[in-house]
Amino acid sequence: MPIRREHRFFYPIDWPQLSAVIRFRRAGGCCEGCGRPHGQRVPHLGDGRWWDAAAGAWRNGQGKALRVLPTAEEVAGVRMTRVVLAAAHRDHDTSNNADTNLAAFCQRCHMLHDRPEHRRRHWATLFRRKALEDLFRSPYA
Template sequence: MPIRPEHRWLYPIDWPEISNIVRFTRAGGRCEHCQRPHGRHVAQLIGANGVWWDAEINVWRDGRGRQLRHAPEFVPLEAIRMTRKPVYLATAHLNHDPTFSGPRWRNLAALCPRCHMIHDGPEHRRRRWWNAFRRRALGDLFSGRYS
C-alpha cells in the first residue's frame, strides 16, 4: 500500500530497503499469513472464506494458507463463482505503529491485500469512528446541534 504523504515522515529513510527485505528475503515472496505468491494472479472461490488455488503445487488452500485435505465441496457449475486477482505484497506494521519496527523487524509482516485488510480492519473501524466523533463534536461546538 502506498504511504500517504502526511505519514511519510513517520517511516525511516531506508523504508524501501527494509520493505524489500521483509517481503522477498524473509517471506520468500509469499504472504506470511496465507502463502499467496507475489506478482501472480490467484484463482479464488468467491464466498468460500478465502479458499484459493495454489498453481505451484496444484492444491487448494484455505484462507490461512493450509492445504485442504479434500477439494472444496461440489457445487453446480452455474453456482461456482471464481475470481482471478493479482497479489502484490505489502509490508504491514502488526501493531499499527509505523514509528516502531522493533528488533529485527518483528513488528513487520509481508501481507497480501486480503490479509492486510483483515489485519487492519479493526484499526480502520476505530479510526473511522474517531473521525466521525471528532467531526460531530466540532459541528456541535461551532454549528449547534445536528437536526
C-alpha cells in the same frame, strides 16, 4: 500499499529497502498470512479460499490445504486477483521497525490485519466531525 502523504513522516527514509528485505528475503515472496505468491494471478472464491497452482491444491485464508473441496458451483464463480505483497506493522506503530514487528502480507491479509485499526480511526473521525458540528452548528445558538 502506498503510504499516505500525511503519514510519510512516520516512516524511516529507507522504508522501501526495509520493506523489500521483509517481503522478498525473509518471506521469500509469499504472504506470511496465507502463503499467496507475490506478482502472480491467483484464482480465488472470494471468501479466502484460493487455488495454489504450485502445490495443486485449494487453500483456505490461513494457507492450509482444504479438507473439503469446493463444489462445482463455487468453482464456476472463481475470480482472479493479482497478489501484491506489502510490509505491515503488526502493532500499527510505524516507528517500531523491528523485524519481529514487520510482516509481509498480501492485500487480503493486510486488510484483515488492519480492520480493527481502520474501525478505530473511522470511529474517531466520525466522533470528531460530530463534535465539530455540535460546536459550530449547535441547535442551542
